[in-house]
Amino acid sequence: MTEAVSQPDQPWTIEGGTPDLFSKFDPLIQMRENLLASGVEDPFSLVMEKVLSPTVAVCNGRETILLGTYNYMGMTFDPDVIAAGKQALDDFGSGTTGSRVLNGTYAGHRAVEQALCDFYAMDHAMVFSTGYQANLGIISTIAGKGDYIVLDIDSHASIWDGCKMGDAEVVPFKHNDIEAMEKRLRRIPEGAGKLVVLEGVYSMMGDIAPLKEMVAVAKKHGAMILVDEAHSMGFIGPNGRGVAEDQDCLDDVDFIIGTFSKSVGTVGGFCVSNHPKFEIMRLVCRPYVFTASLPPSVVATACTSIRKLMDAADKRAHLWENSRTLHKGLKDAGFQLGTETPQSAIISVIMPDLERGAAMWEALLHEGLYVNLARPPATPANMTLLRCSLCAEHSAEQVQQIIGMFQRAGARAGIV
Template sequence: MTDLFTKFDDLIKTREDLLSTGVTDPFNLVMEKVLSPTVAICNGRETILLGTYNYMGMTFDPDVIQAGKDALDNFGSGTTGSRVLNGTYAGHKACEEALRDFYDMDGAMVFSTGYLANLGVISTLAGKDDYIILDIDSHASIYDGCAMGNANVIPFRHNDIEALEKRLKRLPEDAGKLVILEGVYSMLGDVAPLDKMVPLAKKYGAMVLVDEAHSMGFIGENGRGVCEAQGVIDDVDFIIGTFSKSVGTVGGFCVSNHPKFEILRLVSRPYVFTASLPPSVVATAATSIGKLKHAKAKRDHLWENSKRLHGGLKKLGFQLGTEDPQSAIIAVIMPDLEKGAAMWEALLNEGLYVNLARPPATPANMTLLRCSLCALHSDEQVGEILGMFERAGRATGCID
């Protein structure tokens, strides 16, 4: 009998070799208690959180929490049904209205996760006779959406404008084409040149979908993401996002001005055949989105945090994923997985949690310590973080 796990043997060995060194399992950390958006109890000690995607610190906002409690009291714990059956409550419609208002767009659909939003929209829009042109560093949910729809997938080199045009030039003029980009790429925290890529896609007759999961809330004058910041939001056909980053809860969405957008509710399988979000979740999301619209002070502080941490780590001698700070994600490049795991554990022992990211999830087979800043990290905490990186870096030999 063929063991269906055989294909994972190399990964199993890599994991066993790593754990045999005595390092704490970096992919199985338990947060015993969360004290705030920036602090939790991990392994029995108070730990600064620098790897949670809680960019705008909305998880403990009093208005957001109260909205969730009220919805639990009034609507119960769940819908027990999909959106097209019994799973659309007043809160789901209110959440979609909050999204339409936030993005100033006509259409909004809420999915049960951000992953399902990409899966549902991409797989439904582009079928086997259509073409999807995407950045090679696209998120797994984007690739899975492409596979589910069975479209012809044509990747191009990361953030390479010329490579995108070469791919577009080769395609039949009358073919259905969808260009998929991300505002901020989650591994290195770098920003796409949407101001050049979106017009290029339109020139060759392609529709454009932009995933703004890691930029919604803090990039752009109103927090609408890189599309807004680079002045192309009105030219993009679909924006995908998630509630699990800046919004501070769980869920996903798509917004669009396309006049036929609403038909997706009846033809998108990951929307039709999935239970809808609990009333408490959409209530927290709608409340959070409403507050993010007026969160300029938070956005400004988050940018200051990003600039200070990026500059401080660079000065200490760490190799970073971007030359300049471009988002709330700062990636620290490690020599290899073993050294990365040692540095991760040293930081945890200092009282700092970051993400250890490894191949194949990372570009160019890099091992990264991925830092995700929060608008509620204080100036004092950023100073502490730099001190922790310096001590851990010297102890592990990652810096001189």
Template sequence: MTEAISQPHRPDPVPAPLKGERDLFTKFDPLIQQRRELLESGLADPFAMVMEKVLSPVTAICNGRETILLGTYNYMGMTFDPDVIAAGKTALEDFGSGTTGSRVLNGTYAVHRDVEEALREFYGMDHAMVFSTGYQANLGIISTIAGKGDYIVLDIDSHASIWDGCALGQAEVVPFKHNDIEAMEKRLKRIPAEAGKLVILEGVYSMLGDVAPLQEMVKVAKANGAMVLVDEAHSMGFIGPNGRGVAEDVGVIDDVDFIVGTFSKSVGTVGGFCVSNHPKFDIMRLVCRPYVFTASLPPSVVATAATSIRKLMHAADKRAHLWANSRRLHAGLQELGFQLGTKTPQSAIIAVLMPDLERGAAMWNALLREGLYVNLARPPATPANVTLLRCSLCAEHTQEQVSDILEMFEKAGKAVGII
């Protein structure tokens, strides 16, 4: 097997629009030019990497060589769990490859009801609603419960799906500085008392891996008459005594009105969900457009999700091992001299800050040559205009692999001049 990085696809030259014609792609020209310059420097495209074969939750064949995966959201390593795979195979044989319909028509099978029951069991909530993706869960729930005339108060670093849900629902959006309790409270107090108010927070923020001060924020929201939605996409499965996320960990899960999450991270498949104790929540199945007008998930997908969720209820040992991995990698990278996104490990995400996009891309390429895959994240997806390498640890990473990862970072960092 070769260690060479395959040559990336070179984008074609951008033709100039004809005189008098409006080119709808003109607004993307700066990004196209930036990407072209990056590839012309001889680097592989960090946003077009292909895994030729996945060997396990933490290894794959990339560019012809075995590579450690440190850039997936497979936090609990459930993608190759034998029980999860067996459940998917059985459902595929029993129900076929897909439903070809919406949940409100012909798209609800027994396995869809079962995965919602698994979510109710996992969270101890009265209601659970499953969407085809985590993006659609935020898009659907937010746009339906907060509409024109209502107010949404949200963290400025919220995920794109949250912002898009706000836009779709046409509520008045009031952002506040990241994790700033005082700023959130000031904005809530300016909203008319009689208006509908929704505060949206995330348990773990996906770029830096930092945790929200949910205990204080939920208290402030409730004191000001707001409902609270918490996106626990990056904390479900391993944060909290039972893996229910940051809200459980800080003791406010019973005060949160809606918890949104995804199956594409700790659960190890695809799909999104919302759980709630609100007595009227079930009406959402008839009024939430991204739920009503989308084909339901294939039976094999929801069967794997249900099995995985039930196993996560009893995954204390995996959670402990993942935390040990996070603490060790965070401390090791700090000792090597890398600048990290958080002073202490707060989640399974460790962000390694880069001086700029060019050196970030060079570092990404150097790590891939060493046999390590991470995520290169760039503005506008990242906060404060920062370029970073995002490391997402897995409960299946061994101690030896963490040692190897640190050695790879040291070699690549010195080669590129980051450390």
């Protein structure tokens, strides 16, 4: 197998000359080998030896500021959240060992779904074991063979996988392009089922969608609308309900998808909706029916966190201040950013290429700062990005430290 890495033009084969099923990954294997051969630390194998707070961990034996965790509201160390998880662990044990439709619905699962209904002021909520499964399950179930899904080309992998699993006709359009979206909708045959899938915040660049205009266009063409608010729930909007709330079109959206692994600070996914037939999804959605439900301690932490996020206006205001400060500081230092203005808690710094991006990532780590290195093919236009995700628990002093770390690392890596 070593030979396949060093000589990708001579793929490893099994007996009889049949190509190995791993041969398709040879270019990626070679890219990784080339990156590591340059002497940089593997940016995709970092181990956090100890997590001290939502914003600091021990990595490689040294204290490191965390700027790549999506822990937007800093709920992972909230005392009430932790206490709720410990109590549920004592009262209900470590896991359910079953599906929600069999033995896997505990009181805590109902409680967290009610918390989501209260948070969004909607009638129905359905909790999945991960955010990925929420998109996979909802999209593949409501849009099937003969239906059409119109989606932004920069949609998350879980959205694309949900489309593939449901076997609907998939019609992508140029990122955040309202006119392109409407052109696609016009071409769909009369009478066909239509679902428009959008995201509030796009996680690679940190930019937001023009949801109000897009939702209006989708409604005009008779489409149902699903908005993934994974990166805006808890933070954006007067009540933290996301970009749809902030742009005053939440009531026109049919399905909101979200996750517990970002602002909520634990793990899991969900869908909320006002559709009167929504509850049938519990019997027909395969990633919900055929997956073990979340452990009681997880839903207890999620429920407590969601209810606290209802009263987190001060945290939201501080996070916006952090975003504005970091965006301005990095822009003034000469870095090329993914957005002209701060639009979310994500600030992406565009790198010239993967090799220099990895060198910059490593230089930041040596400074004591962790960010995400995002690379092709996951990124738009094959860009290499250093993706920063701010936290409401980052102090103003930490944000200034971060700006200084970027300046020093950028100079050493030859980026600025």
